[in-house]
Amino acid sequence: MTGALTAAQAMAAAAARLRAAGVDSPARDARVLLAHAARIEAARVTLxxxxxxxxxxxxxxxxxxxxxxxRVPVSHLIGERDFYGRRFKVSGEVLDPRPExxxxxxxxxxEPFERLLDLGVGSGCILVTLLAERPGATGLGVDLSEAACLQASANAVLHRVTPxxxxxxxxxxxxxxxxxxxIVSNPPYIAADEMAGLSExxxxxxxxxxxxxxGDGLGAYRRIAAGVAGHLRPGGRLLVEIGPTQAAAVCGIFSQAGLSDLNVVPDLDGRDRVVSARLR
Incomplete structure (x- = not known):
């Protein structure tokens, strides 16, 4: 792709190369990466x-x-990913924010909330988004990974919710x-024997x-269920993201822990995505 190629020619060649490599949406990725290389907005590539x-x-x-x-993700190459109308800084140290x-x-x-806990804060996309959407709320985000905490802190600064x-x-x-x-969480829920089936x-x-x-992909929900009663106010809500086949198992874990008002929320594709519960 060196030499006197026009931007259009370079994009076409890049898209063909990505397609041959088995990349999903090669034309879109070629366009986004050209915009990044040229240091312009993607909307200006046509110009x-x-x-x-x-x-x-x-x-x-x-x-x-x-x-x-x-197969290095586009988000890692450009260092950011859009989520709920905001742009978040990301890296290989955190899970990419996803539309689901x-x-x-x-x-x-x-429903209204004033005090929020995000378990496994990662990039901070959940914590920061909820605080940005609810200016009167405060929140705590925790993560085992120090690198994730640093990334979440950077995104809190970026979206001006640090205080x-x-x-x-x-x-x-x-x-x-x-x-x-x-209390919210998007915990690790992929079972060990499912890892091989994930994209590169x-x-x-x-x-x-x-x-x-x-293990079986349910370990995090067991840990959350074991500790939630000590940190959720009576009547408070717990919301967790789940894998599309885990609703019954997660509801069972939460029910055994004394949580009530269990509800499963589907994503836009109709797949089970969130389990909600309350503390009696």
Missing amino acids: IAPEELDHDVADRYEQLIALRAI TETLIEAALA RADIRQSDWFDAVTGTFDL EVRRHEPHLALTDG
């Missing part, structure tokens, strides 16, 4: 399509396409103090700590 690429832009684009062809997690956001915003966000390193509830009227982008480039418990 430069007839123009020859500068040598520096062509070199950056070649490097980006080479990495995408070996917006189901949890919608469920959380369906209302406390982010700590913790193994689930270990460093958590106080009670909350809303996820399996090779996202932290396994955020993907799997190394």
